[in-house]
Amino acid sequence: MTVQDIAGWDADLQALTEGLGWMFNRPEPKVTFGLMVRALLADVPKKNSWGLAEHAGLATPRPFEHLLDGAVWDADTLRDQVRDYVVAGLGSADAAVIADDTQAIKKGDKSVGVAPQHCGLTGQTENCQVMPMLTYATEAGHAFIDRELYLPASWTSDPDRCRTAGVPADREFATKPQLVQQMLARVLAANVVFGWFAADAGYGRDPGLRAFCHDRAVTYVMAVPVDLPLVDARGQALCCKDILRDHVHRWERRSAGAGSKGHRLYDWAMHAVTVKEQPPAAGYGHTLLIRRSKDMRKHKGRPASYDIEYFLVHAPVATTLAAMVRAAGLRWKIEEDNKTGKDQLGMDAYQVRKWVSWHRHVTMCMLAQAFLAVTRAGRGKEAACRESEAAC
Template sequence: MDAAAQQRLDAYFSGIGDILAHPLRRESFAIYAMGLLGEAERKSIEPLAARACPDPTRVQAAHQSLQHFISNAHWDDHAVRRYAARYAIAAMAEHAPISAWIIDDTGFLKKGEHSVGVQRQYTGSAGKITNCQIGISLSVATRYHHVPIDFELYLPRSWADDPARRREARIPASVQYKSRIDLALGMIERAVREGIPGDIVLADPFYGNAHDFRETVRLLGLDYAVGIEAPTKVLLLSGSDPERCTPVSVGELGRRLGRRAFRRIAWREGTGRTLSSRFALRRVRVANRDGIPIAHHEPVWLLIEWLDGERQPTKFALTTLPARMSRKEIVRIYKERYRTEKVYEELKGELGLDHFEGRRFPGWHHHVTVALSCYAFVVAERARHFPPSAERTRFPEPFPLAA
């Protein structure tokens, strides 16, 4: 980093330090954050302490100090994350407004049974059921940049309902079992309450299949564009009386439309090629199992994608984006969900998100908070140095401005 960037980093850490209040916490946060931003291959507490301590005889003491800061010290994760989010958003918004909020989850592969929240469960990170923790994230994005602003650890009932495990992992009494859907909605509600800008929530079918997720997003004043699975039933809105029609699965509806109903749409320039596929868009009402007549459900767009090489449509989404919006713009916005893949790639590959070796609930959240704060600073620097006019420039390193 140049001198100006270093000054911005110092001021940024100073702002976080004001939240932490205690001098030792300020110092520990800075040491830990610089370790995550640095080039160490392994970014768990012990090697970070060793790299930060020039005196070999003091390494053990430095390790214990960082261990206490991350695993045991009481400081407000959400206040630090809120500060980091607003810092990055201010830089991003100079080029384009925050438009999308992206909900997703990722796995933290583990060995053993003692890391808080770990059990055998499915994670897309491994593409299978494996021993892991699951973290749910909320990221916000403009058309050009993105930043993760919040994270929650999913506690299965095997942890949330086990008093001995709760004591061992120091899970607060206020933390009870919540589904991944509820954790995601909690982050969205918190972001709305804190005035984070945004218009539309993007999510994959795990969240999009849940009608309570979609309805809560709408009650919070946001649009959504969410994946759904083929068995989801909808009522196609046409000139006929909708109450006399029978709901049909979106998979069957896609097959009935046939190839001629699908148009090729390009949504983004990828690495070496233009990303495109064939889409159909239809106005529907969803047959939710909520006891409310389908005629009273909100009309939404059903987006159907027919991938090249497939014999039938295989991807489906629902969105409340305005009817006046063009098909191409709807596709482009929905496909912005790819940004969460970049978030996980960079958080894990560059900032050691999945390197934490502690077992306790507070430690996991403190570690994630520092990683999110580092990411927010780097995103703000990217927005300053690489404005949209330079977005096609290719850089060899994922984090060209990392310390």
């Protein structure tokens, strides 16, 4: 890394934020927007409005608070710009669009969408907001491209509470898988290039999301529960455990991608299956992908056994095991994005309570993360070019 590299990235960031200045009808929020994105990327201990303002050299956080709450601009327009920027910088026909949700633990009951609900951060019920997200992942890098805020029924059934928090009047209750459908529909409408959609069992268990993908011939790999409703050749009911127990498996040891300790190696097997009352798209088939740990694990109070996870794959009939495993491995990229978004960019450090402010803050964090991902990908390309030139 050289001084010239740093100066170049600084110029790239300025060009990016200034290039989005058309979203604002006044010069003040345009300038504040650039300052805030730069502060989100900086090493600021607390990325609330006060911490960001102090880093930016502002006397008070009021300019940032006005940008998030009072200025005239559209966070959904920025969302679409972030998506297009990520795809332009990382785009690949083999890309995976990945869905998962993350949480922000909050106090009180005024923050939009907050309620006692399951929190993946702690594995228990917490007073939190739940944010379904989409990541775009390729070998070059990965970053968020869309977001939604889940509103529990305790919110959507209380019009006064929603009105106070600025929730649009036409916003109705939607499950987390339904919110992912909405985000995936936007990806398809924008003609984003990608090869796979991936999600964990919280989404793979949802028949509505699966049907959405079947109707649009979306290739997917989603983790599924053991009781996924399947049928055999005679139309009799069976489940994933039946296939694991009753079939002969050809296990292949393959990497699900590199982790912090090297390649994540598992044994994999695949079996063609029929999902009850859910036919695949024309030219597609359903495959149950079984992942088994390399070694037996000891479990308290039980004999040692393999750790097993099941994935349902909806893909063109000729799709190989290697392609399925690669796509299943990319699913972990969204967890890295969740961690980066919170630990480095303050995605959950906001002090806002209303609908518009929440969407603006989270979408600006997405832009900051997108800049990091695209910049890293550019560094990789530049290094490859330098190595190629040296070899010549």
